[in-house]
Amino acid sequence: MSARRPALSVDVVSLTPHGRRLTVLLVRVGDSRSKERWELPNDAPRSDETIDEAAARVVRPTLGAQPAMLEQVAAFGDRRRHPSDAAVSIGYVALVASGASASLGGDAAWFPVDELPPIAPRQRAIVDGAMHAVRARLDQSPIAFRLLPSTFTLSQLQEIYELLLGRRLHKASFRRALHASWLVEPTDEWRSEGRGRPAQLFRYAPRKRRGSRRGVRFEGVSGT
Amino acid sequence: MSARRPALSVDVVSLTPHGRRLTVLLVRVGDSRSKERWELPNDAPRSDETIDEAAARVVRPTLGAQPAMLEQVAAFGDRRRHPSDAAVSIGYVALVASGASASLGGDAAWFPVDELPPIAPRQRAIVDGAMHAVRARLDQSPIAFRLLPSTFTLSQLQEIYELLLGRRLHKASFRRALHASWLVEPTDEWRSEGRGRPAQLFRYAPRKRRGSRRGVRFEGVSGT
DNA sequence: TCAATAGTGTCTGTTAGACATTATGGA
DNA sequence: TCCATAATGTCTAACAGACACTATTGA
Numbered sequence: 001m002s003a004r005r006p007a008l009s010v011d012v013v014s015l016t017p018h019g020r021r022l023t024v025l026l027v028r029v030g031d032s033r034s035k036e037r038w039e040l041p042n043d044a045p046r047s048d049e050t051i052d053e054a055a056a057r058v059v060r061p062t063l064g065a066q067p068a069m070l071e072q073v074a075a076f077g078d079r080r081r082h083p084s085d086a087a088v089s090i091g092y093v094a095l096v097a098s099g100a101s102a103s104l105g106g107d108a109a110w111f112p113v114d115e116l117p118p119i120a121p122r123q124r125a126i127v128d129g130a131m132h133a134v135r136a137r138l139d140q141s142p143i144a145f146r147l148l149p150s151t152f153t154l155s156q157l158q159e160i161y162e163l164l165l166g167r168r169l170h171k172a173s174f175r176r177a178l179h180a181s182w183l184v185e186p187t188d189e190w191r192s193e194g195r196g197r198p199a200q201l202f203r204y205a206p207r208k209r210r211g212s213r214r215g216v217r218f219e220g221v222s223g224t
Numbered sequence: 225m226s227a228r229r230p231a232l233s234v235d236v237v238s239l240t241p242h243g244r245r246l247t248v249l250l251v252r253v254g255d256s257r258s259k260e261r262w263e264l265p266n267d268a269p270r271s272d273e274t275i276d277e278a279a280a281r282v283v284r285p286t287l288g289a290q291p292a293m294l295e296q297v298a299a300f301g302d303r304r305r306h307p308s309d310a311a312v313s314i315g316y317v318a319l320v321a322s323g324a325s326a327s328l329g330g331d332a333a334w335f336p337v338d339e340l341p342p343i344a345p346r347q348r349a350i351v352d353g354a355m356h357a358v359r360a361r362l363d364q365s366p367i368a369f370r371l372l373p374s375t376f377t378l379s380q381l382q383e384i385y386e387l388l389l390g391r392r393l394h395k396a397s398f399r400r401a402l403h404a405s406w407l408v409e410p411t412d413e414w415r416s417e418g419r420g421r422p423a424q425l426f427r428y429a430p431r432k433r434r435g436s437r438r439g440v441r442f443e444g445v446s447g448t
Numbered sequence: 449t450c451a452a453t454a455g456t457g458t459c460t461g462t463t464a465g466a467c468a469t470t471a472t473g474g475a
Numbered sequence: 476t477c478c479a480t481a482a483t484g485t486c487t488a489a490c491a492g493a494c495a496c497t498a499t500t501g502a
Contacts, residue, residue: 007231008312051301051312075299075314077275088232088275088314090299136360155481172483173464180463196480197472379454394492396456401491420453421499 009086010054011042011123013130014067016096016110017147022163023110024127025096026119027062029083038111039083040123055092062105067094068146073126073133080122091126093134095146138164142183145204151187153199154178182207230268233310234278235347237264237354238291240320240334241371246387247334248351249320250343251286253307262340263307264347265332279316286329291318292370297350297357304346315350317358319370362388366407369428375411377423378402406431 014025026038041062045054055070070092077088104110111117113131116124137143144160158174178184185205192198238249250262265286269278279294294316301312328334335341337355340348361367368384382398402408409429416422 045301045311047311050303051299054301072298074296075275077269077278077314079274087269087271088312090301090312136364140360153481170465171481172466175482176463192473194480195474195478197474197482199481377454395454396493397491399455404490416500418453419451419501421455423454 006044006084006086007088008044008051009042009082009084009089010045010051010058010092011040011082011089011126012055012059012070012092012094013040013073013127014059014063014094014096015113015130015134015147016100017098017160017163018110018112020159020163021112021114024113024116025062025104025108026111026117027105028107028109036117038109038117039119040126041108042082042084042089042123044084044086051090055090055094058092059094062108063094063096064104065100067096068100069093069095069143071133071137073129076122076126076129078122078125080125081120082122083120089122089126091129093130095134095143097149098147099149134164135166142181142204142206145183148204151189151201151203153191153193153201154184155199157184157202230308230310231312232268232275233266233306233308233313234269234275234282234316235264235266235306235313235350236279236283236294236316236318237297237351238283238287238318238320239337239354239358239371240324241322241384241387242334242336244383244387245336245338248337248340249286249328249332250335250341251329252331252333260341262333262335263343264350266306266308266313266347268308268310275314279314279318282316283318286332287318287320288328289324291320292324293317293319293367295357295361297353300346300350300353302346302349304349305344306346307344313346313350315353317354319358319367321373322371323373358388359390366405366428366430369407372428375413375425375427377415377417377425378408379423381408381426 016023016025025041027041029037029039041058043054043058045051049057051072052070055072056066059067059070073091073093075088075090082089113127116127134143138161144157144164147160148156154175157178158169158171161174162169183204183206184202187201187203189201190198191201240247240249249265251265253261253263265282267278267282269275273281275296276294279296280290283291283294297315297317299312299314306313337351340351343351358367362385368381368388371384372380378399381402382393382395385398386393407428407430408426411425411427413425414422415425
């Protein structure tokens with residue numbers, strides 16, 4: 001994309017749920033005759049741009065709209081290979097609401113995060129770092145809602161938490177903690193999905209907390 | 225230090241306790257006639273160097289030895305001013321054991337973190353980011369021990385935790401949680417400091433955890 | 449002796465996780 | 476009807492924080 005040996009690149013890991021899996025957005029890069037090559041959307045920041053602005057610009061063409069969240073992960077300045085050969089790459093995570101990924105740019109596609117095609121080693125590290133950062137922030141701030149449409153069932157919400165944490169949660173405990181956190185409110189609608197009893201729809205509506213807690217906080221482990 | 229408008233700088237926030245305060249290492253910069261100016265130790269990374277290596281090189285001359293921990297905080301690429309005018313600065317935190325800061329380089333000095341002299345706005349943001357990162361990692365990994373000599377009293381350890389967390393902890397709860405975490409073991413020595421009963425000295429000696437926890441974990445708030 | 453700090457034992461309220469039960473729809 | 480999922484109530488073990496107490500030194 002940019003000229004030879006830039007000092008910097010900005011790389012964005014876009015995440016969205018697809019079914020029961022978390023997926024990452026990759027773009028196919030040139031080389032029409034050689035075998036397929038994929039990479040994270042990335043570019044060198046321009047001279048008049050902050051790195052946050054560069055990251056926003058990098059996701060714009062591939063994603064239709066702006067993501068629900070875009071945050072820096074870290075700088076990666078080791079000797080691992082990067083497509084642009086940049087000395088240092090700055091990783092970002094973008095969270096995209098489920099279903100909002102309808103209009104993908106031409107050569108972009110979503111891949112399950114645990115089944116990525118071969119990518120440059122440094123970009124592989126950026127993806128891992130992005131997952132770490134998201135998990136770390138999950139109990140500090142309510143970022144799980146960024147991956148959901150505006151109304152959702154509690155089972156959907158729990159599924160997102162399980163996707164991000166990589167482990168099952170206890171249903172009753174999850175709902176108790178959620179209730180105590182005052183982050184959601186019920187709507188009048190119910191949704192029937194397949195078998196079983198229909199689920200009530202909720203929306204994200206954080207209330208002022210009187211004293212203490214910041215996020216949702218689960219120690220909760222195994223699930224039935 | 226380096227030529228005009230480098231693309232990158234690496235800035236290191238070195239932390240060590242002094243008495244009951246956390247202090248940051250700053251260096252005085254040139255300008256012998258003008259009024260004092262201080263800044264975080266920083267430099268542009270060299271072309272053959274990773275950013276981690278650059279950070280290690282930056283702290284070496286000012287600190288006597290290598291710090292007990294050196295980790296990246298984040299990249300700071302906004303439009304705030306930086307001494308070198310770098311487009312992007314990468315912040316690092318170094319933790320230095322108490323007392324190990326005997327041989328400081330020429331124009332370096334420790335300042336209480338809440339009473340820093342005026343520094344460039346971006347470096348101010350790097351210091352804040354470093355404090356955030358340290359607090360965030362405190363309950364994930366036992367970094368408090370990096371700020372202590374090899375043997376210490378439990379009151380000293382608790383004081384470090386209070387310094388880093390910025391709030392008082394409950395003594396009995398602190399010791400209970402510490403005992404449960406299997407991170408320290410007692411030595412045969414006791415130390416008498418001023419009045420009161422002498423305190424037993426402990427050393428950092430993490431044991432294998434059978435099941436769950438990673439760090440120390442305190443919800444614990446107020447102290448007697 | 450008093451003051452100050454170290455170190456411990458007990459009580460209580462909160463809560464995470466397990467378990468059980470009811471509710472409600474589709475096949 | 477049976478089955479699958481939603482939603483909720485109760486029990487229990489673990490634990491954080493409060494409180495009280497003993498232990499041991501210096502002044």
